[in-house]
Amino acid sequence: MTEVQVQRSLLDDIRDFIDEKWTKQSACELCGTDRWMIYPEPSTHVYLPVGDEGGPPQAPQPMAAFLPASCINCGNLRLIDARTFEKWRRTRELGETTSSR
Secondary structure: OOOOOOOOOOOHHHHHHHHHHHOOOOOOOOOOOOEEEOOOOOOOEEEEEEOOOOOOOOOOOEEEEEEEEEOOOOEEEEEHHHHHHHHHHHHHHHHHHHHHO
């Protein structure tokens, strides 16, 4: 019998990340609703320029990537650091690979 492996989507992983990491404050800090919209795949990254304290940023500016999640009720936007998310995702995948052997 052939084993069928179901590939998880990025969207599933983002939802799992939120469920695992937002344990103390999953409700929206503005309206109290606990319903978040995650943008569908391919996931949209928000890039913000990283400046220094010395004044306006100079070109080329380093950018930091974030995964957006918005409150369905009021539109409040939370940004998940993409590097932190990807590190969590790799660690989890390694754990699943190890436990399935």
